Amino acid sequence: MSAATGSARPTVWRAMAGNPLRFLFSAWPWRALVYVVTGPVVGTVWLLTAILLVIVGTLLIPVGIGIALLLCVPLSAIAFAAVERRRLGLMDRRPAPSPHLGVDRADRADRPGLRSWLRLRLRETATWRELGYALLAALLSVVDLVVPFTFFVGAFVQVSAPALVGNGDQIMYGPGVTVDTPGEAWPVAVAGALMAVVAFYAVTALAGARAALARALLVRPVAEELGERLVEVRASRARLADAFEIERRRIERDLHDGAQQRLTGLIMTLGLARLDGSAGELVERAQDEARAALAELRDLVRGIHPSVLTDRGLHAAVESLAERSPVRVEVDARLPARPPEGVESAAYFVIAEALANVAKHSGASAARVTARTDGRTLVLEIRDDGSGGARVSAGSGLQGLADRVAVYDGTVRLSSPPGGPTILRVEIPCES
Amino acid sequence: MRVVIAEDSVLLREGLGQILARFDHEVVAAVEDAPGLAAAVAEHRPDIVVTDVRMPPGFRDEGLRAALALRAARPELPILVLSQYVEQSYASDLLQTGGGVGYLLKDRVGEVAEFVDALERVAAGGTVIDPEVVRRLLARRREDSPLERLTAREREVIALMAEGRSNGAIARALVVSEAAVIKHVGSIFTKLDLYQTADDHRRVLAVITQLRDAPR
Numbered sequence: 001m002s003a004a005t006g007s008a009r010p011t012v013w014r015a016m017a018g019n020p021l022r023f024l025f026s027a028w029p030w031r032a033l034v035y036v037v038t039g040p041v042v043g044t045v046w047l048l049t050a051i052l053l054v055i056v057g058t059l060l061i062p063v064g065i066g067i068a069l070l071l072c073v074p075l076s077a078i079a080f081a082a083v084e085r086r087r088l089g090l091m092d093r094r095p096a097p098s099p100h101l102g103v104d105r106a107d108r109a110d111r112p113g114l115r116s117w118l119r120l121r122l123r124e125t126a127t128w129r130e131l132g133y134a135l136l137a138a139l140l141s142v143v144d145l146v147v148p149f150t151f152f153v154g155a156f157v158q159v160s161a162p163a164l165v166g167n168g169d170q171i172m173y174g175p176g177v178t179v180d181t182p183g184e185a186w187p188v189a190v191a192g193a194l195m196a197v198v199a200f201y202a203v204t205a206l207a208g209a210r211a212a213l214a215r216a217l218l219v220r221p222v223a224e225e226l227g228e229r230l231v232e233v234r235a236s237r238a239r240l241a242d243a244f245e246i247e248r249r250r251i252e253r254d255l256h257d258g259a260q261q262r263l264t265g266l267i268m269t270l271g272l273a274r275l276d277g278s279a280g281e282l283v284e285r286a287q288d289e290a291r292a293a294l295a296e297l298r299d300l301v302r303g304i305h306p307s308v309l310t311d312r313g314l315h316a317a318v319e320s321l322a323e324r325s326p327v328r329v330e331v332d333a334r335l336p337a338r339p340p341e342g343v344e345s346a347a348y349f350v351i352a353e354a355l356a357n358v359a360k361h362s363g364a365s366a367a368r369v370t371a372r373t374d375g376r377t378l379v380l381e382i383r384d385d386g387s388g389g390a391r392v393s394a395g396s397g398l399q400g401l402a403d404r405v406a407v408y409d410g411t412v413r414l415s416s417p418p419g420g421p422t423i424l425r426v427e428i429p430c431e432s
Numbered sequence: 433m434r435v436v437i438a439e440d441s442v443l444l445r446e447g448l449g450q451i452l453a454r455f456d457h458e459v460v461a462a463v464e465d466a467p468g469l470a471a472a473v474a475e476h477r478p479d480i481v482v483t484d485v486r487m488p489p490g491f492r493d494e495g496l497r498a499a500l501a502l503r504a505a506r507p508e509l510p511i512l513v514l515s516q517y518v519e520q521s522y523a524s525d526l527l528q529t530g531g532g533v534g535y536l537l538k539d540r541v542g543e544v545a546e547f548v549d550a551l552e553r554v555a556a557g558g559t560v561i562d563p564e565v566v567r568r569l570l571a572r573r574r575e576d577s578p579l580e581r582l583t584a585r586e587r588e589v590i591a592l593m594a595e596g597r598s599n600g601a602i603a604r605a606l607v608v609s610e611a612a613v614i615k616h617v618g619s620i621f622t623k624l625d626l627y628q629t630a631d632d633h634r635r636v637l638a639v640i641t642q643l644r645d646a647p648r
Contacts (some may be wrong), residue, residue: 131507238561264538264541268451268542270542271547272454274544275545302517308517312521320521323572328572
């Protein structure tokens with residue numbers, strides 16, 4: 001179909017506003033006709049079903065099953081709406097996703113049985129909107145039938161006026177207005193042809209309006225869809241960060257099990273060699289080298305992922321940082337429960353970077369690190385009594401950590417007026 | 433002495449075994465995880481346990497937890513904990529369980545004679561804390577802290593005390609007389625407002641606690 005090519009999809013409205021010849025010979029009038037005419041068919045089937053359900057349901061209320069049948073009325077509207085969304089494809093190639101929850105999600109599998117499905121559906125506004133649409137569509141079925149019928153039958157009769165008149169018939173437009181001579185019949189036929197053209201426009205316009213109504217009431221709004229996609233992107237970002245976290249731990253473990261053990265083994269062996277007394281100064285130097293290498297490796301491994309964080313959590317790990325800091329650091333990071341691994345790790349590295357900055361740039365003599373949970377948010381605060389004026393500049397370590405925190409939807413705020421104090425406040429939501 | 437070793441690396445397990453054998457200690461069992469350690473201790477009733485911190489199945493601090501559990505069940509069982517990294521909080525946990533504990537970086541084993549000495553001290557009920565732990569505690573800068581009032585020599589003495597050395601050992605390490613060490617120790621205890629005690633373990637505990645919690 002030519003109308004659907006090109007990057008900007010031409011809508012039915014644009015087609016109607018364009019070249020009339022091109023419009024009349026395109027598929028649009030026929031699609032519109034099919035759309036308008038099938039509407040009452042579907043609508044009637046639904047209406048009869050719904051009426052039947054209401055009558056039988058009401059009669060059977062004393063038996064109990066009646067309630068269940070009445071509940072099937074909104075459910076039947078869901079089915080009706082699903083058919084309507086399929087039909088929408090005739091008029092509109094844009095996707096028409098269902099507005100219901102949990103219809104196209106990956107969590108289909110863990111959705112429990114029929115009862116909770118029912119509860120969910122009956123609570124959704126989408127269901128009731130669909131029921132409203134179904135009733136409205138049933139009413140509009142009359143228009144759907146009358147408009148094409150009037151226009152096309154009228155046009156057909158008028159176009160065939162010369163033939164009818166030739167057969168001796170006459171067309172009555174009302175009392176006293178009759179067409180019964182060929183002289184009168186030909187202009188009527190021309191008017192009939194024009195009417196057919198108008199009929200195509202009218203039916204297409206009706207179809208366009210009905211499709212817009214259906215889209216407005218039955219299709220998940222685009223904005224909502226976008227919002228959901230954003231959540232999805234964010235979730236996958238956090239998954240990626242967690243994957244990196246796992247990778248860091250793997251590297252840390254590989255180093256621990258591999259290089260560190262081997263160097264330790266080497267140091268032991270050299271120690272044994274020195275016991276014999278036969279080993280010279282060279283062995284002693286080799287052992288010193290191995291020891292230095294191991295110490296460097298230990299620092300490297302701690303930078304990748306500190307074991308104390310894995311083993312004992314944030315407080316002990318930050319205490320360990322404080323012990324290494326040249327600035328005196330008070331730590332109060334006891335949390336009632338351990339945050340999710342990725343969050344805990346992000347928190348630790350933010351504090352590590354902040355303390356490194358305090359030591360390097362602030363000129364502070366003391367710093368204080370606090371961590372607490374405020375509801376479901378982990379709140380960190382690193383405060384120093386230095387000279388202030390700190391900034392989160394692009395490419396700085398702090399910027400990188402702000403990015404890392406942002407992955408978990410957290411925020412980093414820095415207050416550092418000239419003269420100090422500098423306060424870094426980090427908040428990370430802890431959804432587990 | 434009869435020793436049980438818990439260490440998941442074959443290389444280090446055998447290295448330790450060799451070193452202990454050199455000093456006529458008998459390795460009655462060498463296991464590779466925490467449950468194995470508990471079973472071996474129950475079976476062999478060793479004079480001392482040497483254990484790694486990080487072991488299967490979780491590769492976290494299973495060894496340390498096992499050590500603390502063993503101490504809780506048998507407070508007199510000497511345990512020397514070896515680790516690839518040392519943390520003050522681990523040392524404090526071990527110290528809380530009483531005397532006859534040690535906590536050392538693994539590569540200290542390379543100083544074979546010193547390592548075996550530390551092992552024997554722990555077996556005899558002494559306390560051994562890795563110099564790295566002590567160094568970091570002392571390096572924490574404090575103003576208005578009683579530690580700031582210590583002389584350089586007193587700081588050397590308190591570091592060795594925190595590692596679990598006896599007065600005699602401190603005297604040998606600093607090449608001074610034991611009488612001089614006793615004088616420094618007395619001065620340190622006065623300055624830090626600590627009780628003098630004859631019990632070596634309590635002395636380590638007091639000093640480490642003081643270093644950790646001194647007002648900052």
